[in-house]
Amino acid sequence: MQIVDIRATTVTVPLEAPLRHANGCHWGRFVRTVVEVETDNGLVGLGEMGGGGESAEAVFRAMKQYLVGHDPARLEEMRFLIANPTASLYNNRTQVLAALEFACLDILGQAWGVPVSEILGGRLRDRVPFAAYCFFRYPDPRTGDGEVRTIDQVLANADCLKRRFGFTTHKMKAGVFPPDYELEAYRALAETFPNDSVRFDPNGVWSTEQAIRFGQAIEGLRNDYLEDPVFGLNGMRRTRQMVRVPLATNTVVVNFEQLAANALDPAVDVILLDTTFWGGIRACVKAAAVCETFQTGVAVHSSGELGIQLSTMLHLGAVIPNLSFAADAHYHHLRDDIIEGGLLHYESGCIRVPEGPGLGVRLNREKLREYHELYQRLGGYPYDQDPGRPGWTPIIPNDRWADPNDGRPVAIPY
Numbered sequence: 164m165q166i167v168d169i170r171a172t173t174v175t176v177p178l179e180a181p182l183r184h185a186n187g188c189h190w191g192r193f194v195r196t197v198v199e200v201e202t203d204n205g206l207v208g209l210g211e212m213g214g215g216g217e218s219a220e221a222v223f224r225a226m227k228q229y230l231v232g233h234d235p236a237r238l239e240e241m242r243f244l245i246a247n248p249t250a251s252l253y254n255n256r257t258q259v260l261a262a263l264e265f266a267c268l269d270i271l272g273q274a275w276g277v278p279v280s281e282i283l284g285g286r287l288r289d290r291v292p293f294a295a296y297c298f299f300r301y302p303d304p305r306t307g308d309g310e311v312r313t314i315d316q317v318l319a320n321a322d323c324l325k326r327r328f329g330f331t332t333h334k335m336k337a338g339v340f341p342p343d344y345e346l347e348a349y350r351a352l353a354e355t356f357p358n359d360s361v362r363f364d365p366n367g368v369w370s371t372e373q374a375i376r377f378g379q380a381i382e383g384l385r386n387d388y389l390e391d392p393v394f395g396l397n398g399m400r401r402t403r404q405m406v407r408v409p410l411a412t413n414t415v416v417v418n419f420e421q422l423a424a425n426a427l428d429p430a431v432d433v434i435l436l437d438t439t440f441w442g443g444i445r446a447c448v449k450a451a452a453v454c455e456t457f458q459t460g461v462a463v464h465s466s467g468e469l470g471i472q473l474s475t476m477l478h479l480g481a482v483i484p485n486l487s488f489a490a491d492a493h494y495h496h497l498r499d500d501i502i503e504g505g506l507l508h509y510e511s512g513c514i515r516v517p518e519g520p521g522l523g524v525r526l527n528r529e530k531l532r533e534y535h536e537l538y539q540r541l542g543g544y545p546y547d548q549d550p551g552r553p554g555w556t557p558i559i560p561n562d563r564w565a566d567p568n569d570g571r572p573v574a575i576p577y
């Protein structure tokens with residue numbers, strides 16, 4: 164087989180409500196690039212990358228000069244061809260490589276008549292458990308619904324997610340409001356669901372001392388882990404010395420160099436693997452094997468996925484033996500998807516690993532066109548800006564918190 168074409172299409176897909184985070188906000192939708200790789204025998208493999216627009220599409224078009232004529236089975240060679248680690252100082256294409264790897268694995272699975280998980284060593288589980296990803300949210304500007312700001316709203320939202328999807332793990336995304344307010348909310352969450360696990364992620368915006376204070380205050384709760392309370396390996400290391408809660412990261416160990424540094428001088432207990440940030444599903448499988456060797460914990464990170472990327476997370480979750488935690492996904496915040504059959508379903512907090520050949524999801528071209536047109540109408544949005552706080556710049560460590568008593572509606576163009 165040979166690759167004959169690479170196409171990229173930017174889409175934007177609506178969320179139930181804008182999601183607030185420590186560095187800004189998802190403005191009520193995700194922007195993603197859908198990648199299609201075509202081979203000389205007529206197979207089309209699917210990939211997906213975060214963000215989009217003309218420049219992202221142009222990057223994928225430019226990869227044709229490297230990859231037309233390339234055998235999609237030669238995945239290691241493709242890594243060095245477009246993402247040679249010593250060349251990446253000038254041209255970091257890790258996320259581009261990831262999207263192309265997804266598509267090549269999808270092609271191989273279709274050609275060989277097996278799911279991607281069978282290519283990666285075979286599945287150990289048929290369903291992957293997920294955590295409820297609980298965000299502070301602005302109300303949907305179209306309906307006025309969906310706000311999560313007060314502690315009562317936090318608990319009502321978590322209860323609603325548990326009833327709709329069956330989650331037994333609740334992740335609170337934080338770093339938005341003053342730490343003491345968020346501590347009160349997190350304690351209330353843990354006390355409301357005493358038989359469920361909880362985890363907390365302020366996206367690394369605290370000082371090390373604040374991280375220690377918070378970590379010590381939650382020691383009695385049923386924590387999976389405290390995720391990125393501070394930014395930087397040494398801040399995490401100092402926090403870890405003082406806090407009896409496992410620390411997790413998706414920011415300070417995101418490549419093999421950092422994984423080696425963490426093995427030699429541990430700063431983090433649990434690594435959140437991300438099929439995009441690590442450069443593909445296979446890179447995550449390799450990293451999981453390193454973690455198995457060093458008895459480091461493994462979880463699955465979410466960077467805001469549609470169904471194609473979600474399927475990469477499902478195949479990853481199916482094949483790694485040491486997935487000891489429910490995976491993260493933003494997926495349950497989406498209103499729709501661009502794959503055939505619409506949104507994949509949760510059963511008791513889990514999603515079934517697709518069983519069809521390749522990634523096991525196919526494009527719904529009608530939806531692709533609809534959400535591409537929506538992107539053309541709306542364009543992108545600044546993920547690291549908050550539409551409700553014009554002029555705000557989050558610093559690290561941050562002390563410029565949002566006001567939990569400020570319930571003014573926020574205007575977001577839609």
Ligand SMILES: [Mg+2]
Nearest residue numbers: 364390391413
């Ligand atoms: Mg995180």
